[in-house]
Amino acid sequence: MLEDTLRVQTIYIVATASESTLRQRSTFPKHTPPTDSNASATEDAPKKVIKSVFTSAEKTNSLIALAGLTALAIISRFYKINEPDEVVFDEVHFGKFASYYLRGSYFFDVHPPLAKMMLAAMGYFIGYDGHFLFDNIGDKYNDNNVPYIGLRALPAFLGAMTVPLVYMTMREAGFPILTCALAAFFVIFDNMLVTQTRLILLDSMLVFFMMCSIYSYVRFYKTRNNPFTLKWWSWMIATGVSIALTTSVKMVGLFTVATIGVAVIWDLWELLDIRRRLTMQQFMNHFYARAIGLILIPVVVYLFWFYVHFAILTNSGPGDDFMSTEFQETLKGNTMADGIFVKYGDNITIRHKDTSVYLHSHEHNYPLRYDDGRISSAGQQVTGYSHEDPNNLWQIYSDNVENTKIGKQVKDKDVIRLLHVATSSWLLAHDVASPTMTTNEEITTYSINEDGSRFNETTFQIILESGGDKLRTMASNFKLLHQSTKVAIWTHAHKLPDWGFEQQEINGNKNLVQKSNLWLSDNIEGKNASEIDQESSKAVKTRSFILKFLELQGKMISHNAGLTDSHPYQSSPIEWPFLVKGISFWTENETRKQIYLVGNPLGMWIAVASLAVIIGVSGADLLSRRRGFYPLNQDVQKRFYYATGFFFIGWIFHYIPFFLMGRALFLHHYMPALVFSYMVLAAVHGFIFIEGVDGPISDAGPETRPRQLQRAVVPVIAYASGIILMAIHLGSFLFFAPLSYGTSAPSVAGLARRKFLPQWDYHFAK
């Protein structure tokens, strides 16, 4: 039995095998596992130069496995892709963005543009014109004449193509066919990957490009003994381009960059080792080459997609408001270009930038006594009102009574007074607590007819934060700083009680630096309306690409971090590997169908166990080596750390950083990590059941020492256990398939059976 399992072939290459060239090439004598009698029969030239450790029969088998798995992947992703013909979950966003690209109207999203542009391109090729805006989950596609199947085909295809990439990556990393197939099989039949990659979402592209990066890097690493060859360069640049594409889909791609970055740094560190006998010059060549291939090229590719993004989106659109005035002025049809200079004496409306309410006042007073017993000034209410109304008009006056400056333009840092036109009273702030916030000042007005004793409380300094040094409508964001008490006029989305007609509270904010202090002048009405046409300039301005890019990138990052609003289906990263919580994607009340995102529970739980095995084995190995025992065969250990460990690092890097994020997170953020965890699972299965490893797998270089050729032995138990795992996984997949595809509605009892964990809050479960 022992001999049976340790049939590792060891054939030494004679160092001088090709003495005539004085080079030690990759001249592995043809080797055949004893089990393969056909192959051994054909072995007639032992010194024949072979390129691969694998026999041609094995290669054929591998190709067959690859083709079969790819076919399964395509079927799994395209099965009933026309259902449901309704907008599902985040198709609301990404379908909409594709439409905006097709219309060319500017929008804002926290993700980089590539995947959305791919969707738009797909739409363009199938003749979709972007007329539909995907406004609500459940909107009918067929009724709106949207070629959604074509749009879904792109993510579904790339989702399917991830499977052969997983297979080939494992294969290139030197794992036997069984192991590779196991990994691919788990990726095919994971419910989360299926659901998420057959809809109009970005994650399919993300995972696809991520696997391209990993595959390319593995190929690149295998050519390391022949540096600076064409093959070496090609795979390195392929890696660089792939990581750039991944990052151009979602910023999560930076985790892929980090994974590969760590591997590259480690590789460079090894090259730096004096025993590698590289001169400093040679080392720096390695360094520069990687800097070009893995930093410079990716940056250019990443920027390129933004360039295309700006080139397509030339019209004003829903994303205008996110951007600076200068940026908006580059868009066709933007309102900024209409901005006209405000002059003293003009009647203007003043709108709060964040909450879009108008500064408003009306002939009602604050109640003298609030519910909590505090007392107010009982002055006229100043509120935030969200609709157009004559009570929103304020006339702008200089603080200088003698020199009224009427007709002169209002400039930055000018001190002004605001007269409420409808009630003829001055805007005023004073040291009285505001209705709902005791820390802030009440804002009120006082009549123009009263004496001037409160003059000092009515002066405000106008501080422009953008749009030049003169006040313009739309273009200028400004703060109104109360002169005598140093508070800024401010409002927040907090409704006043009945006495305030549920309008928004406005008060004086002591914190002057808050972004929410900003207001803009919306419109000029009355007096100078006739001048508007003369003053306005409609020209679209230009702005350099780099400035536009930097602004957009900054906004993306800050908005992404700002997505902290809680969502009923959000989850915390610690829950993901254990699949504690799912996401309801779509429901249909009449048929009681639903799409509910959960991973393949059994598969994911097995994967988590395999991650634990990795930690356990490496820990045990570390401890025993510290005590002078070397429990693992050197090659097995190397494969364990270099290949399995690399995938494990991939899992770590695509998972752990989420713990540091403050934003709302969802189960589907685990998808990239999930793919790695399945690869680890297959590798761990191999580690347990398969004896030895196939090797060497890397290309030999001119200085490579002759290496021992070895073959892995895959015993029956490995096949048996592999098949059992696949069966469990497939069974679990099929069990949950109705929820993943949304094609049939399980009964209430059926849903209850599928509720493995109480937190899976299905619809129609009662």
Next chain:
Amino acid sequence: MYTSENIKRRNPVGSSAGRDQGPQQQQDDHYNNSQNQNRASVDPYGPNPLKPAFQHQQHQQHQHAGTAYGYRDYYGFGYAPSRREYSANKYIRFYQENDYILIPTLLTLVSFWTRFRDIKSSDYVVWDEAHFGKFGSYYIKGDFYFDVHPPLGKMLVGLSGALAGYDGSFAFDSGAKYPDINYGFMRIFNAFFGAIMVPLAYWTAQELRMSQAACIFAAVLVLFDNAYLTISRFILLDSMLLSATCFVFFCLTRFRNERHDPFSLDWWLWLAMTGVAIGLVSSIKWVGLFVTALVGLNTIEELWDLFGDLSLPKTTYIKHWVARAACLIALPFSVYVASFALHFAILQNSGPGDAQMSSLFQAGLNFNDFRNNPLYVAYGSKVSIKNTGYGGGLLHSHVQTFPEGSGQQQVTCYHHKDNNNNWFIKHAKSEGVPEDTGSPQILRHGNLIRLGHEQTNRSLHSHRVKAPVTSAQYEVSGYGDDSTVDANDEWVIEIVEENSHHPKDGQLRSLSTTFRLRHRILGCLLTAENINLPQWGFRQIEVTCDTRNRTNSPHSLWNIEQHWNDKLPAGEGTLYKSKFWKDFWHLNVAMMTSNNALIPDPDKEDVLASNPSQWPLLAVGLRMCGWGDDAVKFYLLGNPIAWWGGTLSLGVFAFTVCYYIVRRQRKFQDVTPMEWDQFLAAGKLLVGGWFLHYIPFCIMGRVTYLHHYFPALYFSLLLFSFVIDHFVNRPGVSSKVRNVVWAVAFAAVTFTFFFFWDVSYGIRGPAAETMKSRQWRGAWNIIDDHKPNTFI
């Protein structure tokens, strides 16, 4: 030691003087050197000339003994050279022979002077004296109070008050003028702890094998840091926390230097001292856990080193584990528990903190009125209801409504006693029993009740609406009133346990009976799991109706705490003693819960709070009191040179380590292996200490203040001195350069300290006039009151 002549510095690859031969050669060199009488070759600034001579004997003795750590860390942070040159002048010689006593003594005296002088300059309650002075008063009076910090530091404040003859009657209102109490003594008591940081810094630097100049510089950095000075001079916990942290670190380095001789008396002594010290520091503030983590990591590293020593007998290895477990886990834990035992022993009277504790504990306090509670609870009784979970509060409601969900009146758990905790037990409407039917009907297991809130008349209500935070469970709200008939207001009493000598007869007794409240319609259990509501709920505890039916969770168990019913006889006052461990755990959970509630309010910008990113480069100061022109004003601000230098040294150290590592990969030997190990071992502890005391503040959501950086600062200050020391003691640096560098460093730190003198000792007169030149950074609000908005 080597000199630049006998070691080839940049020995190229393959040279016979390679690294692999280094260690043995180094040891031999040292050994020979110490026999060698050629004194000229000894660098007078070499590492640690300060080690008392008797210890060198020991080092040599163990030099060739079997080593647990290999040559590497055999000496902890390296070893001391053995000889010095003495002057012929007898005074100088006397100084030289005794400098290891004279220098720290002098530093300590200066430290006392800076910390104690003019300490009564402000006769009003400054900053958090309002808290800690008050807590000290409670110990003097014996009133039970609650605070988020462990008790040791506050007990010391109480002790200082007791020693000062203070009777605990002063309320310590913020900004109030001190009455006739000796607050100066109380402040000096605190300042003493701040003062001993200076000699501790000196000795720690010595243990880290810094040169004499560097040891003095480290001590001077601590001595002349304005922030350490200012914070030490008031009745606060920070000076105790800081000195205890310094003491832990000192013990740790001291213990590490004993590693050549495990299980010796000194080894045991310093191991135990480290344990006691981490117990003390953790009993002052939980921030002490960070330095405990440093000790923990160091211990793991040591055990890992020992694990790799194949010559070490297994029993010895196990002994190492046991020794550390006993001294670094059991011992500190005992100290921590002892501080709580003392806390409970001193605070015997009912006080403001009662409501945080279990009802039984409260009943055991003097002057508590629970013993007047009528024993049996009946329909019509007015009660307050206590959650029995650790850290549980009282069932509470107030007029504010839920901003989401049903929008009905909030129901929470609250830790303070007020009238909003009072509920009337009423008959369920569906039973149709008229209220007030004469003789009170005692509540029994299975009775159906409705709970009416005394202040708002709303009924305790639950329905199929998601709870605000724990969205998997149902919301509990206040809804309707006596005239409303709603089946969702009805709860079933399930009696669980009887904690008294009374028989378990299914009757509800106040204090001693625990029960569940099960919603009649939904079947869920009234539960409060120590989860804080957001700001709209005033960060009180969320109350939910839990559908999971976890009948054994203490968070779904309740007991009647206060009970009023005129129709029932007052209780006879038999009290049951609560158990110490339960109280201990209860208090700790309550502290944790309150601590978690201290998160910044997004609606309210706190001018005092600052962001951790503002600390290392001192982008922010802190006004400790009112800023009126006639007040003596204290501004918490570090010595900028020290702070910036400390932060810079972190970067320099990281860069230097990277540089050396990369160079070593190419087999360039910039430093000898011995130097390298020493450099790394000391640097690791210092940088690790800084990180462990800084990074957690960046991660935790709690509101943070400038003084949270002070423990981390200590490590960066030591590192500052350490890094300068490393660079001026390189071969090729002449003694002239060395002296100039040290002179400049000392002068800069000293000058800045005196320049910012008023900031620490009190700004008198309008700040705008006197402080203009001190405004080194625009973000400091030393003159203008503005919220700093720069993060760097």
